[in-house]
Amino acid sequence: METSAATQPANGTVHPPEPRTLAQTTAFHAEHRPDTPAVICEGRTLTYADLHRESDRVAHALRAAGLVPGDRVAYLGKESEHYYEILFGCAKSGTVLVPVNWRLTAPEVSHILGDSGTRLLFLEDEFAPIVEGMATAPPETVVRLSDIEARKAEHTSVQTEFEATPDTPFAQLYTSGTTGLPKGVVLAHRSFFAIRDALASEGLDWIDWRPGDIALVGIPGFHIGGLWWATQNFNAGTTVVAMRAFAARRAVDLIRDLGITTACVVPAMLRMMLTEPGITAKDFATLRKTVYGGSPISEALLEESLAVLDCEFAQIYGLTETGNTAVCLPPAAHVPGGSLMQAAGHPYPGVRAKVIDGEGRELPPGAVGEVCLHTPARMIEYWGLPDKTAETLVDGWIHTGDAGYVDVDGYVFIRDRIKDAILVAGENVYPAEIENVLEGHPGVAEAVVVGAPDERWGEYVHAFIVPDPEQQPTPRDLHTYLVPQLASFKLPARYEFIDHVPRNPSGKILRRELRDRFWNDSARKVN
Structure with a gap:
């Protein structure tokens, strides 16, 4: 269902008909709502006219620098108006945005830049030491954000001469894998329109965007949830309030002081906001809808959030590989004590879910x-990894690696993970990566990492260590060894020393045996 700006649905939901790619989004809104604030960040405001003009200038500068459609452009920095100028500048020039997690270490960033073949890196000054600490050479062109205005001004007349299609690659986000090396998930423009169109096709307001909405983006833009939520609001012509980094007190202040109406968060963010001293329901009075996902939520936290925030809630479930959300638990299903409160949700119109056994049978x-x-928003591929792509994307179906079931009404329930990922505050952490680094320590003969339940973060990283017979490292020794090599959210919170690693007769590690003792009292083996 497509509607024009003059014929919006009765409920006020915004579904602009014109933009079919992110390359068209700012031009459309610069024409229809030029003075509407597009981005607010730390007191600075860009209107849609501003965002269109500045992203044009970025696109011109990229082409003047010799980049051509398909070239990778990385961004290493926190959220700001510059990030979104670059995002749309990439869309308009046909280059592919590679947002880099600013919490990663130099070796991790080096892998992403090298694997993606990044030709130009936009770098926030704060993170220059990371690039300087890489053992490999930086990309051929590095543009400091402190110099971006001067660089844009040099190339105002250069033409981009590029027209994106819905299937044109737009972004490459890195997600870890069981091999321990992050994989680049390539997403097309359609990934950021398909779910909006699916909702509009059936007139559903599970997640909706209305005139005058002011949306909080608390999830960072290197995460598919943050990138997807921001682009949905830009496509709808609403106002995005960007946080450079999430802080609970600051988030509550923004909601109250700016009259924020919608927000997208991970459960850990909800918990942190609710535990801030002095918080009351009045602080959230302007919120009409909260979208949450990234990790499962406990019923206790959800019920407390429903009571205090007193607004509609929608849970989303998906992966970077599905272009973010593929399943939604709509507001009407959020009934305390109801049978669906443990469901991940129902597929959107045009999205299908199935459950298969080990032989691939439904x-x-x-x-x-x-x-x-099976979703129209699914990834194009894992960059440079055709075999891995073929394992995950089969006949249009994304194999999630999550164990669960679908009930008779089509609702999806997640019960465990087939893959070994640990979810720390919505971030995927994979044991193999940590184990590989740990076993580089001279005092570690073998290491096995599992996820254990944590009330604040969902899960924490628990490391089992078989020490070398000649020396016994302490937890402090291991922590000190890991800090320069792994992002902070990947660091084990606890270490446990054991005599041997349990294995089956074929020699495979019995990871589940180590993990299950932490989860024996839980109905679900994710938290």
């Missing part, structure tokens, strides 16, 4: 197996 409702999702 299972009946209620049977637990691997959850697979």
Whole structure:
């Protein structure tokens, strides 16, 4: 269902018909709502006219620097108006945005820049030491954000002469894998329009965007949730309030002081806001809808959030590989004590979910197996990894690696993970990566990492260590060794020394045996 700006649905939901790619978004809104604030960040405001003009200048500068459609452009910095200028500048020039997690270490950043073949890096000054600390050479062109205005001014007349299609690659986000090396998930423009169109096609307001909405983006832009939520609001012509980094007190202040109406958060952010001293329901009075996802949420936290925030809630479930959300638990299903409160949600119109066994056969409702999702927002590929792509994307179906079931009404329930990922505050952490680094310590003979439940972060990283017979490292020794090599959210919170690693007769590590003792009292083996 497409509507024009003059014929919006009765409920006020915004579904602009014109933009079909992010390259068209700012031009459309610069024409229809030029003076509407597009981005607010730390007191600075860009209107849609500003965002269109400045992203044009970025696009011209990229082409003047010799970049051509398909070239990778990385961004290493926190959220700001510059990030969104660069985002749309990439869309307009046909280059592919590679947002880099600013919490990563020099070796991790080096891998992403090298694997993606990044030709130009936009670098916030704060993170220059990371690039300087890389063992490999930086990309051929590095542009400091402190110099970006001067660089844009040099090339105002250069033409981009590029027209994106819905299938044109737009972004490459890195997500870790069981091999320990992050994989580049390539997403097309359609990934950022498909779910909006699916909702509009059925007139559903599970997630909606209305005139005058002011949206909080608390999830960082290197995460698919943050990138997706921001682009949905830009596509709808609403106002995005960008946080350079999430801080609970600051988030509450922004909601109250700016009259924020919608927000997208991970459960850990909800918990942190609710535990801030002095917080009351009045602080959230302007909120009409909260979208949450990134990790499962406890019923206790959800019920407290419903009571205090007193607004509609929508849960989203998906992966970077599905272009973010593929399944939604709509507001009407958020009934305290209701049977659906533990569901991940229902597929959107045009999205299908199925559960398969180890042989690939589809299972009946209620049977637990691997959850697979078929969505028009799905990834194009893992960059440079055709074999890995073929394992995950099969006949249009994304194999999630999550274990769960689909009930008779089509609701998806997640019960465990087939893959070994640990979810720390919505961030995927993979044991193999940490184990590989740990086993480089001279005092570690073997290491096994699992996720254990944590009330604040969802899960924490628990490391089992078989020490070398000649020396016994302390937790402090291991922590000190890991700090320069791994991002802080990947660091084990606890170390446990054991005599041997349990294995089956074929020599495979019995990871589940180590992990399950932390989860014996939990109905779900994710938190």
